[in-house]
Structures are given as structure tokens and as C-alpha cells.
Amino acid sequence: MGSLRRTLGLTVVMATHDLTATARRAERVVVLDAGRVVEAGPAERVLVIPEHPVTRELLAYADRPVLAVPE
Numbered sequence: 001m002g003s004l005r006r007t008l009g010l011t012v013v014m015a016t017h018d019l020t021a022t023a024r025r026a027e028r029v030v031v032l033d034a035g036r037v038v039e040a041g042p043a044e045r046v047l048v049i050p051e052h053p054v055t056r057e058l059l060a061y062a063d064r065p066v067l068a069v070p071e
Contacts, residue, residue, distance in 0.1 A: 001014075001025070002025060014026070017058075019047065019058070019059065019062045020062070022043065022047070023043060023047055026043040027042065027043060028040065028041065028042060028043060029041065029042075029043045029046040029047060031046065031050075031052065031054060031055045031058065033052075033054040038052045038054045038055065039051055039052040039054070039055045047059065
């Protein structure tokens with residue numbers, strides 16, 4: 001998928017609960033709650049410094065830290 005995206009310049013939309021895969025592949029992340037966008041932005045910000053309670057709760061259920069906290 002990444003190769004196709006880079007080669008053809010495609011935009012890929014992926015719906016997942018796998019935060020590790022999201023952190024590895026996504027440039028931007030959108031978090032939904034009951035079908036409504038509650039947070040969106042660069043993956044590095046949303047997955048490390050979440051602003052919305054739903055995003056924080058989602059990340060709390062991750063098996064391990066998704067991304068390292070920037071220094």
C-alpha cells in the first residue's frame with residue numbers, strides 16, 4: 001500500500017483500531033466518536049499529545065506506546 005501511494009501519488013484512507021499500524025503509516029489521523037470527528041491532525045501530534053478525551057481513552061488501551069514523546 002505504501003509503495004503504491006508513493007509511486008502513484010495516491011491518497012489512502014484506512015479505517016483501523018491498530019494504533020501501531022497507524023503510527024507507522026499515517027501522515028494524518030482522524031479520530032471518530034459515534035461517526036463524528038473529534039480530533040484530526042498530524043499523526044505525530046494526535047498519537048503523542050492527544051487533545052480530545054476520546055483520543056486519550058483510545059490510546060490508553062494500546063498495548064504499548066504508539067510513538068515516542070518528543071523531547
